[in-house]
Amino acid sequence: MSLVRNSITIGGLTLVSRVLGLLRDMLMARYVGAGLASDAFLIAWRLPNLFRALFAEGAFAAVFVPLFNKKMTEAEREKAQTGLTAARTFASQVLSVLFPFLVLFTGLMMLAAGPVVWAMTGGFPDGGPEKFALARHLTIITFPY
Incomplete structure (x- = not known):
């Protein structure tokens, strides 16, 4: 029964997330519209989302x-320490490498925002230097996300 309840919870929260995303897109289209600002924002927002999805x-x-999970079960089998303690140690070791990276x-991505935006957009040949400059600036702002 717990599996069904957990599946419904995750599925329901995913549905809420999708509906809120649709609402966000509808509001952006209504109030920002299609143009220089929305194109620049969408490119700037795409970069951190891409790397968040990867990492x-x-x-x-x-x-x-x-x-x-393996660390937890191995520690419990060996009775050397509790599984949660071993897993937390493993997680802190991973975090100590991942966080500085x-x-x-x-x-680096914030410093290289110009070339990265240019590689994604070709420099916005249809929008001119203003659109490219705005996308680069917004990328610097949004990338820490």
Whole structure:
């Protein structure tokens, strides 16, 4: 019964997230419209979302969760320490490597915002230098997300 309840909870929260995303897009289209600002914002928002998906929801999560679980079960089997203590130690070791990497990566991406935005957009040939400059500035603001 717990599996069904948990599945309904996750499914329901995913549905709420999708509905709120649709509402956000509708409000943006209504109040910002299609143009220089919305194009620049969407490019600037796409970059942090791409890397968040890679680092937090993609390969990292696919590797970390099974290893975390393995550490818990191995420690409990060996009775050396509690499974939760071993798993927390493992998590802190991973975080001590991942956090400095992400800080450095974020800093580099903020410094290289111009070339990265240009690579994604081709310099906005249809929008001119103002659109590119705005996208670059918004990328610097949104990337730490």
